[in-house]
Amino acid sequence: MNASAPSADSLRAALAGLLDGLPPRQAAQAVERLIANYRGTTPTDTPVLRDRSDVAAYAAYRMPATFEAVRGALAALRAAAPDWAPRTHTDVGGGTGAAGWAVAEAWEDEPPRTVVLDWAEPALALGRELAAGSLDAEWRTARIGGALKLADTDLVTVSYVLKELTAADRTALVTEAARAARTVVIVEPGTPDGYERIIAARTLLVEAGFTVAAPCPHSGACPIEPGKDWCHFSARVSRSSLHRQVKGGSLPYEDEKYSYVAATRFPPTPAVSRITRRPQIRKGLVLLELCGQDGLARDTVTKRHGPLYKQARDAEWGDSWTPEDEG
Numbered sequence: 097m098n099a100s101a102p103s104a105d106s107l108r109a110a111l112a113g114l115l116d117g118l119p120p121r122q123a124a125q126a127v128e129r130l131i132a133n134y135r136g137t138t139p140t141d142t143p144v145l146r147d148r149s150d151v152a153a154y155a156a157y158r159m160p161a162t163f164e165a166v167r168g169a170l171a172a173l174r175a176a177a178p179d180w181a182p183r184t185h186t187d188v189g190g191g192t193g194a195a196g197w198a199v200a201e202a203w204e205d206e207p208p209r210t211v212v213l214d215w216a217e218p219a220l221a222l223g224r225e226l227a228a229g230s231l232d233a234e235w236r237t238a239r240i241g242g243a244l245k246l247a248d249t250d251l252v253t254v255s256y257v258l259k260e261l262t263a264a265d266r267t268a269l270v271t272e273a274a275r276a277a278r279t280v281v282i283v284e285p286g287t288p289d290g291y292e293r294i295i296a297a298r299t300l301l302v303e304a305g306f307t308v309a310a311p312c313p314h315s316g317a318c319p320i321e322p323g324k325d326w327c328h329f330s331a332r333v334s335r336s337s338l339h340r341q342v343k344g345g346s347l348p349y350e351d352e353k354y355s356y357v358a359a360t361r362f363p364p365t366p367a368v369s370r371i372t373r374r375p376q377i378r379k380g381l382v383l384l385e386l387c388g389q390d391g392l393a394r395d396t397v398t399k400r401h402g403p404l405y406k407q408a409r410d411a412e413w414g415d416s417w418t419p420e421d422e423g
């Protein structure tokens with residue numbers, strides 16, 4: 097049994113004091129450079145995280161957000177496959193291991209053995225340090241790209257990695273993940289281009305024989321018209337002092353927008369429909385934007401629907417929804 101069970105709180109505790117000895121200005125500058133790199137449009141074939149100061153800044157700034165985004169994707173996967181649990185997990189491009197923390201929390205009764213692969217040794221070293229006593233994990237240096245070969249595993253996660261690769265390497269990596277795993281979860285930023293990468297990965301997974309477990313209610317073509325909108329979700333993240341220093345503002349939290357796909361080689365039970373935007377609560381009614389088997393739709397739930405009205409008022413962006421319950 098792990099001494100400290102993985103969770104958002106234990107991750108924050110592990111990150112506490114990480115920047116001790118690193119001047120705040122240097123940490124902020126490292127974060128700003130990394131943000132500029134990640135927002136760039138040119139894929140790279142070298143590690144983004146160069147040294148410990150980069151890694152420390154990245155971990156303190158980005159690990160909580162990555163953890164929450166992967167946590168959200170895994171929650172939807174578990175709802176679609178409640179009886180399935182991975183025994184082995186490979187985190188591709190996992191850096192300091194945020195996805196490993198989320199996976200261990202999702203299956204906390206019997207966390208899988210995790211292997212974190214990344215091309216940045218400083219990231220792996222810090223991830224190993226942070227995870228001591230919390231994760232059952234192995235940290236391996238690997239070049240993340242089209243030539244990567246994976247050992248067979250139950251679950252592969254790929255979070256915030258595809259943008260760093262060329263289109264050809266993205267295709268090769270997703271194809272290899274599909275070959276090696278029973279379940280694949282891919283997370284990207286909740287931006288139009290992040291969604292496009294998710295859709296391309298989703299297509300490859302379906303072509304490889306996978307069934308989409310989440311967020312989609314089906315494995316058919318996405319009903320969103322290309323260029324008109326994009327599918328993404330939101331996770332609430334507690335802000336650290338470093339967040340406030342870099343971004344300004346006084347709110348104790350921020351919302352991480354992300355897009356994702358979770359697909360399986362076994363039959364899942366996807367949501368009948370999913371709430372694709374924050375519910376709009378009006379006097380006596382709730383407006384829900386939904387994606388279902390028949391495509392995009394809007395559902396209006398009023399007080400006359402009784403208990404369903406309270407359920408709609410409590411519903412959150414990204415939740416599953418069963419419209420026929422209204423009857």
